[in-house]
Amino acid sequence: PVRSLTSGNAGKERTLAMIKPDGVSGNHTEKIKEAILESGFGIAKEIVTSFNEDSASRFYAEHSLKKFFVSLIKYITRGQVLVMVLEKENAVADWRSLMGPTDAQEAKISHPNSIRAMCGLNIEQNCVHGSDSLQSARREIAFFFGDMSSGSVNFSILNYISGLI
Numbered sequence: 382p383v384r385s386l387t388s389g390n391a392g393k394e395r396t397l398a399m400i401k402p403d404g405v406s407g408n409h410t411e412k413i414k415e416a417i418l419e420s421g422f423g424i425a426k427e428i429v430t431s432f433n434e435d436s437a438s439r440f441y442a443e444h445s446l447k448k449f450f451v452s453l454i455k456y457i458t459r460g461q462v463l464v465m466v467l468e469k470e471n472a473v474a475d476w477r478s479l480m481g482p483t484d485a486q487e488a489k490i491s492h493p494n495s496i497r498a499m500c501g502l503n504i505e506q507n508c509v510h511g512s513d514s515l516q517s518a519r520r521e522i523a524f525f526f527g528d529m530s531s532g533s534v535n536f537s538i539l540n541y542i543s544g545l546i
């Protein structure tokens with residue numbers, strides 16, 4: 382087939398994917414990236430970083446009143462994470478579907494081919510994150526990679542600064 386030279390990003394959607402500390406320390410990174418590429422996603426951006434309590438609380442602000450919040454912050458700050466911007470048509474929903482349900486134990490039964498079934502341990506330690514809507518995707522991509530148009534401060538710079546204080 383002849384490929385258009387000007388196709389660029391036309392029709393593509395972006396979502397934020399993250400391999401959480403249990404995924405990185407359990408050496409699941411390569412397997413997960415293979416599954417991502419095999420499913421037709423492009424990896425537009427990638428960064429290895431880590432959360433501190435402050436950045437984690439901001440990232441998960443919508444869960445701040447939940448019972449599991451303190452435990453979630455402890456889990457997500459315990460090691461490095463690999464953050465990626467994935468690109469393809471229908472990227473938000475397709476990455477959620479490839480991840481599988483939040484509870485990795487449930488995933489092993491209902492979605493045995495999902496990433497959470499493959500690498501997750503339970504409802505908390507489920508090895509991957511994915512934006513749940515286009516709006517969250519935009520917010521989360523800007524959180525890590527900055528967004529020149531809104532003048533937000535880059536995540537790694539914030540992390541660096543809070544490390545100095």
Ligand code: IDP
Nearest residue numbers: 449452453482483504505506507509510511513
């Ligand atoms: P999601 O990651 O599948 O979108 P959310 O409900 O947005 O799920 O929750 C964010 C993260 O918080 C989950 O991925 C998981 O790590 C953790 N979490 C969610 N529900 C629970 C729970 O009931 N107990 C402990 N941790 C939870």
